[in-house]
Amino acid sequence: MINKYILQKYFSGLCDAEEHSRVVNFLANEQSDLAALHELLEEEAAHAQEEVLPVTLEKELHKGVYRYIFINGVLVRRLWQTVAAAAVLLPVLFAWHLFSKKADFKNLAKVKANTHLDEGWKVLLNKGNENQKATMPDGTQIWLMAHSSIQYQPHLYGKHLREIKLEGEAFFDVATDAQHPFIVRHGVISTQVLGTSFNIEAYDNEGAIRIALVSGKVMVKRTGDSLEAAGLKTLSAGQLLSYRKKDNSYRVKPLVIKDEAVWKQGNIVFNDIPLKDALTRLRKKYDITIEAPDHIDMSNMRVTAVFKSGNAEQVLQNLLFIHNLHFRKHKNVFTIF
Template structure:
């Protein structure tokens, strides 16, 4: 039996197939001294670990009960040795290793199974729960009401995935795209939004997240309450910041750095009210926002502004048509446009 598999088993991380493999080993294996010492070491490491406190809290008591049985057996062996006036080292005989293993299994396995099945059927193993996925297409925004009373406003070209029924200890959402969250208070179940490698946790608050794979930045802006933002690391999570209302964390997916600063609420949150807002937006930003907002594809030709040219646009449009928006921008920025189905050709003069 590989040590790594036993370590996974003691930590409760085995798949159902791996659990069967370990149980078969427990049932049919006699241990040597070295193997017993390794098993004991792994057990102690499990007791000291922090990953699954619900199991670790019982590990000391379990091991004490096993040791008590071992000591009792050893005392009986010592009494037999004394009666025969034979000098021997006090050591559990090899023939009793199988007994020790069965005693350990008899006490340890019920606890392990209790932990395994409680996690398997209460949400720790996502294969045992039903997930709901909601998408919004180009130019489409959706309001989603969750069973806990929380509300998600999903921006265009975005997707959320969450359990049909939240577990008893957390409410976890996975987001791709942009969404605004109004979180119902529940002190016993933190509300966690996963965006790539970032985790945003709240109890009762409202915040906006903009995360699009392939784009440079992830932006998390807090409107009310407080949120904790963590970055996943191998084996753990690293806290990046705790935001206060009016603060925004921007995380670079390129160089893996972040900064916390204030934000313009109109620029970040106005999309929820159907307001298309530009603030000193360059040409690329204007095109990306128009494509996402209206579900179109834009091609640019003519005297396209170069990177060295100062090309920025500021303006807002509330529930206006694509023609009205393009006409307004074209008047200021000196271009013409032509529409063909879902394509728009912009030509700079």
């Protein structure tokens, strides 16, 4: 059965192959009841009546309409058969806008079908190799690092809380709003702020979550704690908290890299992280293979550095040089020695 939730995923580009096929067949069938589609659009319209379409998003919408016409052609032809020609683009444009709006998502891709999606949450995935910027409805700016994603609830964001889920890494410049706390949930802990600049590293495959506070104050809590809970630690500007997932312990130390511009300008920033984790991030960012022989002990090697995001070989060379290591390259495989 095709319901509103499946249609919502379809317009957002979040359906898996099986769901996509079902929706296309549904829309192509002359006997299909389009009540669910109309109901979905009416519900979404109720939340969008007072919103103004930003110029940057309007340009993206034109691209979206083009995609629906030529990639999801069955959808457009089906709508053309069921509504007046002059109104065909309206529901398509409107639906695309409804499931893309509430934040300026320029240059950010829709989440892949195999990415975990909580019902009612919108997802943004930066699947490119360069940092990308999103601006939330309250003016909060988020710089998403390569292959990182955020989720938020469009109809609830800013009503009581400003809540975001993060997978990967992002730098936040939070708009001040004492009445609506800004909360970033990342794994087993969360970060609560009122207005500040900070970076969070919350990669699933790494053993620690790191919170680097550039300005203001943040409270770090365990996920699930209430707003009134005391929390694990309140950080002040210039501090770095590293939370170990293995034993739920944490440590706080002075932040070495304190200039927020290094994140905003798209640099690769390593703030006291294990060399192994740094190499893993480069593998993912540049889609390369990095091999390290077992006899090279990296257990005590850590990295604090800023690199310009450019040539993979140059970045890797500079990164390894810190620990007197080198590499040999064969095709797309880098072997450390």
